[in-house]
Every structure is written in C-alpha cells, then in structure tokens.
Amino acid sequence: MALFGKHTAADDPAQGATPLGLAPKSATSGPLFKPQVDPYPKGAEPVEPAPQAPVADPTPVAAPAFSQPAPGRQYDQTPSSPKSYPKTTRAALRRNQYLGNQDPWQVTQQNLLDLQEQITQTKAQLRQELLDQRSCLRHDWRQQTADLTPASPEHQATVDKLQQQIDTLNEALIKWFGTQKIANHVYFNKKRHYFLLDTTLRDLSGAQRALFKSLRGFFQGMQIPLSQLSTDFDANLASRVQQLAQDKLLTPKAAVLNQYRDLQELDDTVKFKPDIPLSAEMTKEHDDEHNLDKVYDGNQQLVMVIAYLGDQQIQTIAHYRADRMISRDIFDANGAVSSTQYFEQSSNERLLRENFYRQDGSLVLIKSYQENEPYIQLLSRSNVLMAVFNSELELTLWWLRHDVFNSETSILIPTDSPLYQPLLDIEDLKVEIIPILADYQAHDDITSQLMTLDSPIDSVLVTQQDAKTYLETQTQRELDVSVLPEVPVVDEAANQTGGVPKF
Secondary structure, eight states, X not given: OOOOOOOOGGGSOOTTOOOTTOOOOOTTSSOSSOOOOOSSOTTOOOOOOOOOOOOOOXXXXXXXXXXXXXXXXXXXXXXXXXXXXXXXXXXHHHHHHHTTSOOHHHHXXXXXXXXXXXXXHHHHHHHHHHHHHHHHHHHHHHHHHSOOSOOOHHHHHHHHHHHHXXXXXXXXXXXHHSOSOOOOOOOOOTTSEEEEEOSOSSXXXXXXXXXXXXXXXXXXXXXXXXXXXXXXXOTTHHHHHHHHHHTTOSOTXXXXXXXXXXXXXXXXXXXXXXXXXXXXXXXXXXXXXXXXXXXXXXXXXXXXXXXXXXXXXXXXXXXXXXXXXXXXXXXXXXXXXXXXEEEOSSTTOOEEEEEEEOTTSOEEEEEEOSTXXXXXXXXXXXXXXXXEESSHHHHHHHHIIIIIOOTTEEEEEETTSTTHHHHHTSTTOOSEEEEEESOTTTTHHHHHHHHSTTOSOOEEEESOHHHHHHHHHHOSSOOEEEEOOOOOOOOOXXXXXXXXXXX
C-alpha cells in the first residue's frame, strides 16, 4: 500500500516571516512600491542577509506600510525584521520551488487529500484482514462443532476461544464499518482436498469451459490443486483429461477421480493386448473413412466390426449375427475390456444389459434394462452380490459416501448439476459442500434456499459481484461468499475434446 508524506508545522511559514521580495518602509527609504525581485533563484538555498548597523534618524518614523501583493501571489502580511529568514520560511521556499510555486494552502489541501486516500486504502486493507481472519476462524469453528457428540472440557474450551476471537473481529467491523453483516470470503485450507463434482467431463459447453478456466485461475492463485470428480462411464477418460489439460482447463497437479474407473480398479500402468477371436476362414476389410475393420466369416456373413481410436488402439468390437448387432465390447485405453453391452436381436437393437469388469476380468457391475430385474447389481471380486441400486443416482451417492467423502474433503458443485440437490438431502453429510452459483436471478429458488436459516451451506462461490452483494444484504444468517474471476464464454462446438469418442 502506498504511503503518503505528512504535512507538519515546520513546513508552514511562521508568523512574522518577511514576505518574499518585500522590505519594511520608513519615512527616509525609497519609493513605497518596489519591484518584486526573487532573491533566491530556482534551486538556490536562501542566504541570510548580513547584519547592517542601524542608521540614526531623528525624524519620527511612521508605522510601516506594505505594498500589495502582485496579482496571483499571496503573502504573509505580518511585519518582521529583514535581518533574518526563519527556518520555516526557508522550508516553505524549498517546497514551493519543488511544487511549482504553489500557494501554502494548496500544498496543505493536497496533503489532506493524500491523507484521505491513505485512510481509504488503510480501511480497505483493515476490512480485508478482518474478513480473512474471521473467515479462517469460522472455518475452524465449524470443523470443531461438526461432531454432534458431547464435547470434552478441553474441546469446549477450544470452541469458546474461537468464538471469542470471532466476537472481537465483529466488534472491530462494527467500530470501523458500522456493521458486522459483511460476507466473509470463502476460506480455502491447503491441507484439505478440493474436488469439482459433475456427472461428466465430455462435451463441455462454452459456459462449462469458461467456468473451468475461472476455477483454474482462482485455485492456481491460491496454489491449491482443484481435482475433478465425474460419475459417468467413460472408457476414454484418460485421453479426454489429457486434452483438457492441454487446453489449460485443469489446475496443475489436479487428480481426476471417476466413479466407474474407481469401482473397476483401473491401473493405467498395466497394459493389455486385446484378444480378437479371428479364425483362418475369416477375412477383413478396412474402412479408411470410418477407421474400422469389417470381419466376415467363410460365408461372407458379417460377424464383427472393429473400431479403432487412432492407428493402433481398439475402441470397440461389435459382434453380429444375421447382420444384426448382438453385443459390443468396449475397451479402455490400456487394452482391457471395460464393458460389454448386450442388445435385443431385433431391428431396433434395444440395449438389454451392460456388464462392467475390473481390470482382472472379474465382474463388478451389472446394469439391466429389462422389467422385473434389479437395475444395478454391485458384485465383489469373488462374484458375491454386495448391493442393489434402483437408479444411477443411488449408485453415485453410495460411491461418494463410501469411497470419496471424508472430513478433509470439500466438494464444489454447480447449482444446476443434477447431483446438487440430492447431495444436500443426504443426512449427516460429513463433507463440506461449496455450491457454484452462476446466475442468482435465473436460479432464484436456489438463491433463496442458500439464505435460509436451516440451509446446510456455509460457503458459496458466485460468478457475479451483484450476486455477492445480494446474498450479503439479504441472507438471514452468516454466509461466506467469494466471486470467481470473470472469463468470457466462447460459443464452441458441442464436442470440445478434440475428437475423443463418446465411449
């Protein structure tokens, strides 16, 4: 913060100083009005005149008279002896030379303006420091009070001390700013793990890419990695993430955790060579336009279609019978079969079932799309049924609670995500949820929910300064709010991942 010089009494002309270029008038001296000659050229130090012996004059001396100041200049009209120039006058002379011969009142006025600016900047700094400290203390207080079990005396003493410190900060806010109802900035702890949660990383819209860029800059400025959580099945997630990193949409050192990859226990360091069931009588025809091979049996009936990603990597193998697809194997980037889809042998090729495998080939998930069958079955490595889920959402919430959430995790999630409200409905959720509110006016129901007394949300990120002001003034409780850096939305094509396929 810039510091400004202070104006002191030593810089002001003292009472009794001799006006610049003037001398006392006596009855025997020369003309009443003398030419105004500056005895101190620019850059020269004023030199005290040599003392002169008094001249005896028997004639009565009239009271001293003073010439009027020249137009545009103002002088001290107090008479004084010409024998000396006080120190304050010499300082004023030097100052006027530096400031372009400004009048003293102009210098004083500028000093006051500088002081006002310094006060404004100092108060802004104080406000920031008070809010930052209160945000940190509130974060610690929430962590200490998250456990509903009876607290020990030592634990309660810690909570009480935190509350006392918060009260002291509130008193300072009231003293200097007239209110304590000022939203804290969201506190981010470098010891915690922060994840951005959404259903998918594929086909990001322009608005989503802008949000990713904004979050990247926000977290990179704090030197905190923001990892990614996605919940959809994506056999080519590794390629997609690499493209997002090249587009500078992810923070450095960010981890990417996916629901299906985690359940399938994928290890990217283990590579496999796909086993393609080709017999001697089979023939292949390559389709350069679509980058695939068509495999025919000895009767020239289509039995397989092998689709490639790039030159070598097999993406899918579709199996046919009587020119109709009956199943399709989906391979991951390591060459292992990640999933198999089974279709109804009819013209519509309706999907009947999906099997998902661990990397060792054991079955981990069965998803059935037929009536009177469990929708999703979770199996152990030894093929024992572990759990049944009636929806993809149930599976996702189970996975998050069992494999992701812990007391050191914070989840950032857009308020328009299909997972946002279900997360808030989880009872005894021991994880910090930080919503990202993109348009508070378009989502007025969510905005109102954030401000209610019974809301489980303590911190929120917004993309508009107006949203912060609105939440700050309208909320019924303490709510920490930070504004993300603004990034323009670029209207790009739907598929933003450089041609990475949908599987």
